[in-house]
Amino acid sequence: GRLEKFVDELPDMPVLRGYGVAEGGNLVAGELTVGMHDTMWKFHRDLPATRVFAYGASKETATVPGPTIVAMKGVPTRVTWTNHLPPRHILPWDRSLATARLGNATGVPTVAHLHGGVQQSTSDGHSMAWFTSGFAATGPHFSSPAYEYPNQQPPGNLWYHDHAMGLTRVNILAGLLGAYRVVDPATEAPLGLPSGAEFDRNLVLFDRDFMRDGALFMNATGNNPDVHPQWQPEYFGAVVVANGKAWPFLRVRRRRYRFRILNASNARFFRLSLSGGLRFVHVGSDSVYLARSVPTEGFLLAPSEMADVVVDFAGAMHDAVTLRSDAPAPYPGDPGEKADTVAVMKFVVASKPEHDPSTVPATLMPRYPKPDAREAVVTRHIAMYEYTKNGTDEPTHLYLNGAAYTDPVTETPREGTSELWEVINLTDDNHPLHVHLAVFTVLKQRSLRRVDEFRDCMRGSASGGAGGRNDAVACGMQRHLAGGRRHVVPRQERGWKNVFKVRPSTVATLLVRFKPLEESSATASGKSGGFPFDVTAGPGYVYHCHVSIKQRKPLLNSQAPSSFTC
Ligand code: C2O
Structure with a gap:
């Protein structure tokens, strides 16, 4: 049977305040405990409740997505993450991958990462800092x-x-994700954007498949079953879920609303637009406000990417406005392929006009530094290329510059500096590249020429073994760039970000900033130009592509080995 659309109301997730208020009104550090719970969640009126793993202050209040944590700029939020998950996973877990190893213990390894957060690497959720219920087993970087x-x-x-x-x-498919805001009333309130719980909402989107009994469905046969029996690098579900409800609806008034939209899918891209000619005005991207607002008719959002937009329903011609997506899955799909438009959710617009005190100023936060490539102290070339093992057709692993996750760290930026990263995508898929700790600006993206030749050269290193490793520079990357077409970076993606969609057969040039956007926060810590803590302590940071978990290898830090997966 098919699930009827627009029958459940869009919920708001519970809010956890990430700061405390002392007597006298001073703000003090917030202390939260957020658990991972084995519980049930109702995704649709006509679907039986689904067993999920959900974040919550308690099992009773756990939700999918989890609670929205609201933190105050400059005021620390301390979260103790607790794992209450059962001995066995509810979804297929392919043990043939490089994965958390439990030895004789049972349990579900978890570790929470604050995506976009600037924090010590011991608080960054390193992929090897996992732990199971009761700490029966812990990863090598768990502290x-x-x-x-x-x-x-x-x-x-x-x-x-x-x-x-x-x-x-x-x-994540099981439900372990949630939104987090850093708010700064002193600089945000004067903007006059729609505010308050009713008019300023998080919209967390993802796709899922369900069984008739409500269970989450995930295909348990791998693309390369001989190598990895269950592993599928991408997941696409037929049901679009917003704030935990399948195709919900929201009653709105004839005025402006702000939506902080997150694509929390594993692999699905959303190319969002509104019916009836309504537009979006972008005010922010992942983790940072834009300098000026950018109106669009629609936009593409990769897994893990965020768009902070205002929609003015005063201009609605009808009482029903649909938010929809027409991105192919996988993205970009085959050339010329036309994607079916899928509904995401519906807005039911009140008929009565009303006075709207909110605005969207043309100028938002112009005081963040303008990107300046001359600041870069190093240029790095990072090539993503997929390899196959045992003569299988489907790729089995993705390396960066031919290097594996377990290889020594190659990116060791110095705090307080900026670097140019030329990120080269030699795969057939669009890869949303995410860098921990840093923010970056995309300076340009260009097509590569003679890509097959480039790939052949990279393949020479398929073993990842020492010695004969080819990287982008060794493979003559400059030659492949010469005369390549330039692709426009959409205006709403030209600010400081932490995710960028690197198209197939292109090079994206990123100015990556390993220092705070606001120098004042560094000065306040007594250090010049650096982060307000010691980035060299702990296991380091990673960068990776955010499509499921695909590749291995990356990242960065001043010293300690670190890494991750894509
Ligand atoms: Cu969204 Cu390494 O994270």
Whole structure:
């Protein structure tokens, strides 16, 4: 049977305040406990409740997505993450991957990462810092389940999600994700954007498949069953879920609303638009406000990417406005392929006109530094290329510059500096690249020429073995760039971000900033130009593509080895 659309109302997730208020009104650090719970969640009126893994302050209040954590800029939020998950996973967990190893223990390894957060690497949710219920088993980088988020970063939209080695894709599918805001009333209130719980909402989107009995469905046969019996690098579900409800509806008034939209899908891209000619005005992207607002008719949102938009329903011609997506899955799909439009949710617009006190100023946050490529102290070339093992057709692993996750760290930026990263995508898929700790600006994207030749050269290193490793520079990347077409970076993606969609057969040039956007926060900590903490302590940080979990290898830090998966 088919599920009827637009029968459930869009919920708001519970809010957890990430700061405390002392007597006299001073703000003090917030202390939260957020558990991962084995519970049931109702995704649709006509679907039996679904067994999920959900974040919540308690099992009774756990939701999918989890509670929205609201943090105050400059006021630390301490979260103790607790794992109450059962001995066995509810979804297929392919043990043939590089994954959390439990030895003789049972349980579900988890570790929470605050995506877009600037925090010590011991609080960053390193993929090997996982732990199971009761700490029966812990990963090699586990130190403590008590994390501190300094929130010494500009106001903006973040999210938290599971990050465990080899399990991130299934733990997120099971429900372990939620929104996080850093707010700064002093700089945000004067903007006059729609505000308050009714008019300023998080919209967390993802796709899922369900069984008739309500169970989450995930195909348990791998693309390369001989190598990885269950692993599928991408997941696409037929049901679009917004704030935990399948195709919900929201009654809105004839005025402006702000939506902080997150694509929390494992692999589905959303190319969003509104029916009836309504437009979006972008005010922010992932983690940072834009300098000026950008109106669009629609936009593409990759897994893990965020768009902070205002929609003015005063201009609605009809009382029903649909939010829909027409992105192919997988993205970009075959050339010329026309994607079916899928509904996401419906707005039911009140007929009565009303006075709207909110505005969207043309100028938002112009005081963040303008990107300046001359600041870069290093240029790195990072090539993503997929390899196959044992003569299988489907790729089995993705390496960066021919190097595996377990290889030594190659990116060791110095705090307080900026770097140019030329990110080269030699695969057939669009890869949303995410860098922990840093923010970046996309300076340009260009097509590569003679890509097959480039790939052949990279393949020379397929073993990843020492010695004969080819990287982008060795493979003559400059030659492949010469004369390549330039692709426009959409205006709403030209600010400071933490995710960028690297198209197939292109190079994206990123200016990556390993220092705060606001120098004042560094000065306040007594350090010049650096982050307000010691980035060299702990297991380091990773960068990776955010499509399920695909590749291995990356990242960065001043010293300690670190890494991850894509
Ligand atoms: Cu969204 Cu490594 O994270």
